[in-house]
Amino acid sequence: MIVDDFRSDTVTRPGESMRAAMAAADVGDAVYDDCPTTKRLEAKTAERLDKEAALFFPTGTQANLAGLMAHCGRGDEYLVGQMAHTYRLEGGGAAVLGSIQPQPLPNEPDGTIALDAIANAIKPKDFHFAVTRLLALENTFNGLVLPDAYLEAATQLARSRGLATHLDGARLMNAAAASNRDAAWIAGQFDTVSLCLSKGLGAPIGSILVGPKDFIEKARRIRKMLGGGMRQTGVIAAAAIHALEHNVARLGEDHRRAADLAKVLARFPALGAGPARTNMVFMTPKALDTSAFAAFLRDRGIAVSGRYGTLRWVTHLDLDDASVERVGTACENFFDSKQ
Numbered sequence: 001m002i003v004d005d006f007r008s009d010t011v012t013r014p015g016e017s018m019r020a021a022m023a024a025a026d027v028g029d030a031v032y033d034d035c036p037t038t039k040r041l042e043a044k045t046a047e048r049l050d051k052e053a054a055l056f057f058p059t060g061t062q063a064n065l066a067g068l069m070a071h072c073g074r075g076d077e078y079l080v081g082q083m084a085h086t087y088r089l090e091g092g093g094a095a096v097l098g099s100i101q102p103q104p105l106p107n108e109p110d111g112t113i114a115l116d117a118i119a120n121a122i123k124p125k126d127f128h129f130a131v132t133r134l135l136a137l138e139n140t141f142n143g144l145v146l147p148d149a150y151l152e153a154a155t156q157l158a159r160s161r162g163l164a165t166h167l168d169g170a171r172l173m174n175a176a177a178a179s180n181r182d183a184a185w186i187a188g189q190f191d192t193v194s195l196c197l198s199k200g201l202g203a204p205i206g207s208i209l210v211g212p213k214d215f216i217e218k219a220r221r222i223r224k225m226l227g228g229g230m231r232q233t234g235v236i237a238a239a240a241i242h243a244l245e246h247n248v249a250r251l252g253e254d255h256r257r258a259a260d261l262a263k264v265l266a267r268f269p270a271l272g273a274g275p276a277r278t279n280m281v282f283m284t285p286k287a288l289d290t291s292a293f294a295a296f297l298r299d300r301g302i303a304v305s306g307r308y309g310t311l312r313w314v315t316h317l318d319l320d321d322a323s324v325e326r327v328g329t330a331c332e333n334f335f336d337s338k339q
C-alpha cells in the first residue's frame, strides 16, 4: 500500500470539505451553457488571471490542444521547447489532431528557450515554409520558474514578429507562489494560458483555458470537436472553485517541504539529488539502479516516479513533514542493506 505518494501532485484525493462543496453544487447542462457553478468557475478564473474569458476542460492536454488549434490552422507552425509537455507528453496531439507542425527548440538548463533560437526559427514569408503562428512556453517547467525578464523578452520578441503567445501554465500557481509575481502578471505576458486545477491545487479533475473572448469561443467549438463538451460539470467545477479558494495560498508549504526533502536526499550523495525546484526534486544517480531503489521504497509505502534513470519527487497537499521523515528513514535502511 502506498502511504507517501511522491509520484505527482495529481494524486491528491478530494478531502471532506471539497466533497461537501461538490455535493452541494448547483448544476445544469454546461454544453447548453446552463451550469451556474461552471460559469462561476470560468468567471472567477478569468478575473483572477485578468483575461476576458475562460473555458473549463477535462484535462490540461485538451486545454492545450484546443488552445493550439484555436491559434493555428492546418499547416501552420508553433514554436515549442523540445522538452515541453505539449510537444513531448501529449501524444503529439497538435500534429496528429490539429495538423499543426511543431518546431521544437532546445530548452536551456533553466527551462527557457534562447531568444536567438526563437528569432531564427520564425520562418520567412515564403511559400516554401509553414506559417509560424505561435510561441508556446511552459511555466513552471519541470518545476523551474521562468525568470520575469525572460517572460517579458520572449513574448515581446514573439509579438514584434507577429506571433501569438500561449503559456502552458499547468503549474502557473506554483510559479506565482515561488516568484514575487501575481499569477495575473505572468498570465498578462501571454495572449492565452492553460492552468491545471488537478495538479497541486487538489481538484480531482479539470483544467481551464483563458484568453480573449473571441478566442475562447473558437476554443469552445474545438472542445466540442475533441469530445470535451461535458454536461453537469458543476460537480467538478465546485471542486475546482474550492481548490482555487483554499489551496493556492498554501503552495509555499509544498515548496518548503520539497526543499526539506532535497536536504534529506542530499544526506545520501549516491542518490545524486538536485536542489528543490518549486514542488519538485529530481535525482539522477550515477551508479545506482533506480528501479531497485524505487522498488525498495515502494515496499515501504513510498512511491516515486521515474524515467530514463532520473527519479522525480513531487510534494503536494496530501503529504506532510512525517512523509519526508519517512523518506529519510527508508533511504538509511536502503544504504544499510547495501553494506
Ligand SMILES: *Cc1c(COP(=O)(O)O)cnc(C)c1O
Pocket: 058, 059, 060, 061, 062, 064, 085, 086, 138, 140, 168, 170, 171, 196, 198, 207
Ligand atoms: C500535467 C501537465 C499537462 C497536462 O495535464 P493533464 O491534465 O494531465 O492532461 C500539461 N502541461 C504540463 C506542464 C503538465 O505538467
